[in-house]
Every structure is written in structure tokens, then in C-alpha cells.
Amino acid sequence: MATNENKPIFGRHLRPDFLLESKYVPLNHGSFGTYPRSIHKKFREFQDKVEEHPDRFNRIEVNPLLRKNREQIAEIINCPDPSDVAFVHNASMGMATVLRSFPFEKGDKVIHFNSTYVNVNATLRYLKDIGQIELVTVDIKYPLSDGEVLDIIRATIQQHNQEGKIRMAVLDAIIALPGVLFPYEAASRLVQEHGILSLIDAAHAAGQIPIDVSSFDPDFLVSNLHKWFYTPRGSCILYAPKRNQRFLHPLALEHNYTSEGNGFEQEFWNYGAHDHCTFLCVGPAIEYRKSLGGEDAIREYCHNLAVEGGNLVAERLGTQVMDNQDHTLIGSMVNVEIPLYPKTLRDDEVTTQFINKIIYEQNCMTPAFKHNGKWWVRLSAQIYNDITDFEYGAKAIEKVCQDLSI
Amino acid sequence: MATNENKPIFGRHLRPDFLLESKYVPLNHGSFGTYPRSIHKKFREFQDKVEEHPDRFNRIEVNPLLRKNREQIAEIINCPDPSDVAFVHNASMGMATVLRSFPFEKGDKVIHFNSTYVNVNATLRYLKDIGQIELVTVDIKYPLSDGEVLDIIRATIQQHNQEGKIRMAVLDAIIALPGVLFPYEAASRLVQEHGILSLIDAAHAAGQIPIDVSSFDPDFLVSNLHKWFYTPRGSCILYAPKRNQRFLHPLALEHNYTSEGNGFEQEFWNYGAHDHCTFLCVGPAIEYRKSLGGEDAIREYCHNLAVEGGNLVAERLGTQVMDNQDHTLIGSMVNVEIPLYPKTLRDDEVTTQFINKIIYEQNCMTPAFKHNGKWWVRLSAQIYNDITDFEYGAKAIEKVCQDLSI
Numbered sequence: 001m002a003t004n005e006n007k008p009i010f011g012r013h014l015r016p017d018f019l020l021e022s023k024y025v026p027l028n029h030g031s032f033g034t035y036p037r038s039i040h041k042k043f044r045e046f047q048d049k050v051e052e053h054p055d056r057f058n059r060i061e062v063n064p065l066l067r068k069n070r071e072q073i074a075e076i077i078n079c080p081d082p083s084d085v086a087f088v089h090n091a092s093m094g095m096a097t098v099l100r101s102f103p104f105e106k107g108d109k110v111i112h113f114n115s116t117y118v119n120v121n122a123t124l125r126y127l128k129d130i131g132q133i134e135l136v137t138v139d140i141k142y143p144l145s146d147g148e149v150l151d152i153i154r155a156t157i158q159q160h161n162q163e164g165k166i167r168m169a170v171l172d173a174i175i176a177l178p179g180v181l182f183p184y185e186a187a188s189r190l191v192q193e194h195g196i197l198s199l200i201d202a203a204h205a206a207g208q209i210p211i212d213v214s215s216f217d218p219d220f221l222v223s224n225l226h227k228w229f230y231t232p233r234g235s236c237i238l239y240a241p242k243r244n245q246r247f248l249h250p251l252a253l254e255h256n257y258t259s260e261g262n263g264f265e266q267e268f269w270n271y272g273a274h275d276h277c278t279f280l281c282v283g284p285a286i287e288y289r290k291s292l293g294g295e296d297a298i299r300e301y302c303h304n305l306a307v308e309g310g311n312l313v314a315e316r317l318g319t320q321v322m323d324n325q326d327h328t329l330i331g332s333m334v335n336v337e338i339p340l341y342p343k344t345l346r347d348d349e350v351t352t353q354f355i356n357k358i359i360y361e362q363n364c365m366t367p368a369f370k371h372n373g374k375w376w377v378r379l380s381a382q383i384y385n386d387i388t389d390f391e392y393g394a395k396a397i398e399k400v401c402q403d404l405s406i
Numbered sequence: 407m408a409t410n411e412n413k414p415i416f417g418r419h420l421r422p423d424f425l426l427e428s429k430y431v432p433l434n435h436g437s438f439g440t441y442p443r444s445i446h447k448k449f450r451e452f453q454d455k456v457e458e459h460p461d462r463f464n465r466i467e468v469n470p471l472l473r474k475n476r477e478q479i480a481e482i483i484n485c486p487d488p489s490d491v492a493f494v495h496n497a498s499m500g501m502a503t504v505l506r507s508f509p510f511e512k513g514d515k516v517i518h519f520n521s522t523y524v525n526v527n528a529t530l531r532y533l534k535d536i537g538q539i540e541l542v543t544v545d546i547k548y549p550l551s552d553g554e555v556l557d558i559i560r561a562t563i564q565q566h567n568q569e570g571k572i573r574m575a576v577l578d579a580i581i582a583l584p585g586v587l588f589p590y591e592a593a594s595r596l597v598q599e600h601g602i603l604s605l606i607d608a609a610h611a612a613g614q615i616p617i618d619v620s621s622f623d624p625d626f627l628v629s630n631l632h633k634w635f636y637t638p639r640g641s642c643i644l645y646a647p648k649r650n651q652r653f654l655h656p657l658a659l660e661h662n663y664t665s666e667g668n669g670f671e672q673e674f675w676n677y678g679a680h681d682h683c684t685f686l687c688v689g690p691a692i693e694y695r696k697s698l699g700g701e702d703a704i705r706e707y708c709h710n711l712a713v714e715g716g717n718l719v720a721e722r723l724g725t726q727v728m729d730n731q732d733h734t735l736i737g738s739m740v741n742v743e744i745p746l747y748p749k750t751l752r753d754d755e756v757t758t759q760f761i762n763k764i765i766y767e768q769n770c771m772t773p774a775f776k777h778n779g780k781w782w783v784r785l786s787a788q789i790y791n792d793i794t795d796f797e798y799g800a801k802a803i804e805k806v807c808q809d810l811s812i
Contacts, residue, residue, distance in 0.1 A: 052426060052427045092658040096658035097658075119659065122663040254525050255527075275681060359462050
């Protein structure tokens with residue numbers, strides 16, 4: 001545990017930094033995220049500033065603020081040119097922006113996975129249904145090593161590039177369910193070597209793992225900031241290198257669109273009447289994160305706690321952590337098998353009832369999901385958690401499993 | 407002016423109900439809207455409730471609240487089935503949702519106007535550029551009577567339906583610039599009689615004029631709530647009758663999408679990680695509006711003030727109000743010609759400099775625009791304005807016109 005003059009920096013004592021209910025034991029930061037009071041305060045100051053003079057703020061004052069916050073997040077993902085980064089509202093919108101803008105040609109194939117995020121798979125299915133793309137669906141069952149994942153992708157390319165053109169591959173940086181790290185940099189390079197564009201869904205990445213777009217040069221990358229980076233909900237980045245920017249337009253186009261092409265930065269600049277203030281909280285989030293020791297310190301604490309907490313829960317439940325031989329699956333989320341053996345309930349009923357019970361009866365939260373024939377939970381480790389939360393969580397999970405094994 | 411025991415209900419004394427700067431004279435509610443402190447308070451209570459337990463709120467608690475607020479706004483637009491109404495973030499997104507979902511066939515034509523909102527025209531140009539639709543652009547120059555507008559539409563249909571299929575017509579309820587009422591109900595019926603789908607951009611309508619979807623049965627209708635209805639920015643409705651719902655999908659599709667069709671209500675329900683709290687302020691907005699006497703009282707005050715204020719400004723400036731013989735153009739916005747005769751500045755420079763000067767030098771706001779060869783301002787009348795604001799505005803506009811007539 002990171003310490004400073006023997007005083008721990010991270011842990012349950014940080015919980016009051018957030019607005020979370022005091023008796024709630026949160027082990028699911030991954031789904032919706034949440035953000036500290038200090039950022040909440042800045043967010044509201046901006047919101048108040050807007051209403052003092054909506055025209056002045058939205059037409060004029062917001063622009064240098066958006067620019068500055070964009071520069072700050074560009075630096076975080078090692079993007080030397082901030083004009084290659086646009087703000088969008090969430091990863092589903094960012095992914096849909098790329099998928100619905102890209103000028104696919106009849107017969108173009110897109111690689112995706114059974115584990116691709118449900119909303120992204122919905123957009124992909126829709127594009128298939130309207131005849132815009134063909135899908136190459138890769139079924140993966142965890143645990144897998146990074147090498148195995150890459151082998152599967154390689155085999156998929158070999159099989160399907162012969163029959164026609166694979167145009168794009170949708171790759172997670174961190175899969176949502178199961179919550180495992182995906183070898184996205186290597187996978188991006190691999191598909192690019194075969195002339196396939198890489199679209200990275202890094203929804204869970206910013207704030208959880210390093211993103212370095214300069215080093216691996218993806219074709220498109222989307223990352224929520226409101227999940228792990230501590231900005232308010234409704235803030236996300238869409239990165240595209242210059243070479244691919246001509247393919248992109250906002251889902252709802254703006255007056256800045258011209259038939260001749262007005263450029264990515266112009267088209268995505270300050271778009272739509274909505275709350276821009278979420279985007280202005282990048283700076284305050286960075287400030288808060290630095291006050292705790294910065295990205296590496298936060299990442300190290302959360303990762304170590306996820307490993308330790310996952311092991312503890314698995315031990316208490318007599319099950320296992322989802323892991324591979326190289327231990328490359330765990331970021332700040334860890335998946336633990338649970339002793340859940342429903343006899344009468346359908347899988348979707350189990351999922352819903354698990355959530356209802358763990359929230360309302362146990363005052364805790366972690367989502368249960370079925371993968372590869374077994375039931376698991378995905379546990380998130382955050383700076384406001386410590387090992388006692390996982391001890392509490394183990395008991396809560398055990399009780400809910402007993403209740404639902406009927 | 408509406409009165410209650412001789413005490414005026416509306417006017418400048420309501421300004422402190424809003425967060426507007428005390429010395430600012432706002433005559434441009436139309437661009438961004440703003441909302442009262444009482445709704446601001448409720449909005450924040452919801453936002454705080456979310457962060458107390460993001461999973462519980464976003465997965466469970468938000469649902470009955472969304473349902474209730476949707477029922478309330480459905481009643482306002484006289485839509486008997488609330489499942490025909492979906493929340494979207496703003497009118498540009500709502501319009502893009504319809505235009506980018508609709509399964510246009512090769513050669514389908516869409517009627518739109520030079521006066522269609524810039525963002526909507528951007529989406530239309532984009533769809534034309536990618537070969538999805540052909541555009542029939544109708545050029546209209548105000549002032550026009552409602553009859554003249556309908557004649558122009560009729561003539562357009564006669565000319566262009568011969569050459570091919572007109573599939574849809576994009577009709578404003580209230581045009582943004584100039585800010586005039588459009589005979590949208592009659593125009594919708596007219597195009598429908600010719601087998602053309604009506605898509606109504608009612609961005610400025612909810613809270614400014616009555617919307618009665620049961621009476622005129624449009625094919626699609628979009629209305630912001632954050633402009634004239636007093637909800638926070640980022641709240642809008644998309645209405646579609648059952649017969650047209652199968653054509654619609656959210657811009658970023660969600661897990662609820664199925665290839666077989668899961669239905670409008672399911673697909674647009676609670677979509678995406680973002681701030682749903684804007685949508686939960688429909689109820690508080692209705693409550694505030696009722697406390698002032700309700701829709702008719704608000705509408706009557708604002709309309710009368712727009713007429714009176716427009717006349718006053720035109721008289722002071724020695725110009726004219728944009729009006730027709732039947733006086734059907736003015737809702738809560740009024741357009742007044744201004745004595746602006748730029749000699750060296752380009753039109754776009756005039757527009758920008760006008761805004762900068764009237765905001766920073768005059769502490770007022772109204773946008774200037776060129777229409778039909780003349781310069782005009784669009785003045786908004788709100789419940790927090792009275793005639794003294796228009797007196798102030800007249801002087802501010804005169805000074806800026808002098809400064810820019812160079």
C-alpha cells in the first residue's frame with residue numbers, strides 16, 4: 001500500500017472524498033464510475049457560470065476551456081497534437097461515431113468478438129442488418145493468455161481475408177465482461193499488418209491502464225473519462241490520427257460540416273446544446289489524481305488491491321480467480337468464480353435478481369455474469385476501497401449465491 | 407400583463423428566480439434557454455442522488471422517474487400514449503436520429519428549406535454527399551403569410567414529385583433565424599396528403615407554442631425542452647406514432663436493439679451512460695410553470711411582450727418588425743430590422759462582432775442575422791423580461807449598429 005510518512009494515501013478513509021452513501025460498500029466502479037467532491041464542486045461552479053450568461057459561456061468562454069482540457073487529456077494519452085482528440089459523451093457514442101461514419105463498401109467485413117461491449121455489438125448488428133457491413137464474430141472463452149488471443153485473431157484473419165475484405169477490427173482495451181485486460185496494442189499492430197483498421201474500445205482504460213497512442217498508433221480509439229478518470233458522467237474522448245480523420249463526422253452533424261470537408265477539429269468542436277461542463281473537469285480530475293501521487297500510484301494501488309481482493313474472495317468462496325499463466329488479465333478489475341447454481345431461474349433472471357439482492361439486501365454491488373459455462377462476479381478496486389471491502393463483499397456474494405441457487 | 411391582486415406575476419422581478427447575472431439584460435432566451443433556481447435545486451438533488459449510489463440509481467431508481475417525466479411531457483404535447491415519446495439530448499440529435507435511421511431508398515428526395523436549422527441542414531447535406539438522399543431545397547424569404555408558405559410547398563411538391571419520389575419533408579414549427587412561427591400543422595397535413603412523411607423540427611416549440619400531436623398527427627416531431635420549457639440543457643423529446651417507430655434507432659444503438667425489432671420504447675429507454683437528470687426535471691418545470699399560472703398565461707405574457715417590445719425597438723431604431731398581414735409570425739420571439747450598413751466587414755465578421763460587442767460592451771444579447779438582403783435582430787421575450795429590457799436593448803443595438811456600420 002502506498003504510504004507517506006506511514007499514513008496510507010489510499011483506502012476506505014478516502015470514501016468521504018466521494019459522494020457515495022456512507023454504509024454502501026461499492027465494488028463496481030467499472031459500470032458507471034463516480035467522481036470526488038472536489039471535482040463535483042468545480043463541475044457545479046462551471047454549471048453555475050453557464051447559467052449566469054448562457055450565450056457568453058456557450059459561444060465564447062467555453063472555447064479556451066475546452067481547448068485546455070483537450071490538451072491535458074491529449075498529454076495523458078501521449079498524443080502530441082490535441083487536435084487529434086475530440087470530446088464525445090460516452091464510449092458507445094464514440095464507437096458508434098466511427099462505425100456509422102466510416103464509408104464501408106459493400107461486402108466489407110468487420111471483426112468483432114462475443115465479448116465486445118453490448119452497445120457496440122448492437123451498432124455492429126444494425127450495420128449488418130441494413131447491409132452496410134458483414135460481421136466476422138470471434139468467440140473467445142476466458143481464461144486465455146495474450147498469445148492465445150493473438151493466435152485466435154491471426155487465425156481469424158487468415159480464414160476470412162481469403163473470402164473477402166476485412167476492413168476493420170473492433171478491439172477492446174479492457175473487456176467489460178469478463179473484466180479482463182486485452183492485448184490491445186499487439187492486437188492493433190497485428191490487424192494493421194494485414195491492412196485492417198483498428199478501432200479500440202478503451203471505454204475502461206483512461207485512469208485504469210496507460211494509453212500511449214504514439215507508441216502503437218491505433219486507427220481509432222475511444223475512452224470514457226467518467227469511468228476511471230473521475231470526470232462527471234457524459235465525458236469521453238475519440239482519438240483519430242490525421243490519416244483517418246476524413247472518415248469521421250459527429251452522429252448529429254453540426255453547422256461546421258461542409259461537403260468539401262472542414263476537418264475533424266472543426267466538426268467535433270463544441271458541438272450541440274448540452275452540458276459541456278463534464279469536459280471541463282479533465283483538469284480538476286488530473287489535479288485530484290496528482291494530489292494522490294499521480295497515475296502510477298493510483299494504478300499500482302488499485303491493481304494490487306484487485307489482485308489481493310480477488311484472491312481473498314476466491315478463497316472465501318472456495319472458487320478461483322480468472323487468471324492466465326502470465327497473470328496479464330487483471331487491471332483494477334478482477335473476476336472471481338462464484339458458487340451460484342440456479343436450478344429454476346433463467347440466466348437473465350439470475351443476473352437481475354443478483355443485482356437487486358446485492359444492492360438492496362447486502363448494501364454492496366458487483367455484477368454477476370455467466371462466462372464459459374460458469375458464473376462469475378467482476379470486482380472493481382478503487383482508491384476508496386481496501387481489503388476490508390472485499391471481505392465484506394465475499395460474505396455478501398456468498399449469501400446472494402445461496403439465495404439464488406434454487 | 408397578467409396580474410394577481412394587482413401584483414404583476416411576470417416581469418423583471420422574476421429575474422432572480424433564474425441564475426442570470428443581475429446586471430445582464432437577456433433578450434436571447436431562444437439560443438440556449440435557461441432554467442429557474444427551483445429546478446436547478448431539484449436537478450442537483452437528483453445529481454447528488456446518483457452519486458450516492460450510481461448503480462442503484464442508474465439501473466433501478468431512474469426508471470420510474472423517467473417513466474413519470476415522460477408521461478408528464480406526453481400530456482403536454484397531447485400524446486395519449488407516453489411510449490410514443492422518447493427522451494434525446496437535443497433537437498439536432500433528435501433530427502439526426504430520424505434522418506440517419508430512416509431507410510431511405512436510392513433516389514429518395516427530402517424537402518428542406520434555406521431556413522432549416524444549420525445543424526439539420528448539415529445532416530441533410532451529409533446524407534446527400536454519401537448518396538443516401540437527394541435534396542429539394544426551398545428558398546423562402548420573409549415576411550410571408552402562412553398561405554404563401556403553403557403555396558410555395560405545394561408548388562415544390564408539384565414540381566419535384568413528377569421527377570421522382572419525395573419521401574420526407576423537414577418542417578420547422580418555429581424557424582430559428584428569422585425567429586418566426588411556421589404553419590407547421592397545415593404544412594404537415596399538406597405534405598402528408600401527397601404521401602410525404604412530415605418531420606417536424608419543433609426545437610423552439612415546447613413552452614413557447616402549444617403542440618398537439620393528436621390533432622395534426624405528424625410523422626415525426628422533435629422538441630427541445632431546455633429552450634423554452636425550463637429544463638436543464640440536454641433535454642429534448644422525439645415523438646413518433648406507432649406506424650413510424652420501426653424506422654427509428656438511437657444514433658448510438660444499445661443492447662436493447664434486436665434484428666427482429668425490439669420496439670421504439672425499449673430501444674430508446676434509458677440509453678447510454680450520461681446525465682439522465684435533465685430528463686427528470688420535466689416534472690419540476692411543469693410545477694414551476696403552473697405556479698405562474700400555467701402554459702397559457704406564460705405564453706400570453708411572452709407573446710404580448712414580444713409584440714410590444716418588437717414595436718418599441720423598431721420605433722426607436724426607425725425600422726420595422728418582420729410581420730405579415732395576418733400577424734402570424736410572432737410567438738415569443740420577434741425579428742426587428744436594424745440600421746446596420748457594414749462597408750468593410752464581411753457578413754460572418756458582422757455576425758461575430760455584433761455578438762461580441764452586444765455581450766461585452768452593452769451587457770445585453772440578441773443575435774444579428776442577414777435575411778432577404780437586410781440585417782435583423784431576433785429578440786426573445788421571457789417571463790423574466792419586461793418592456794424596460796426592450797428599451798435598454800434598443801439603445802444597445804443602436805450603439806452596436808453604429809460601431810459596425812464602418
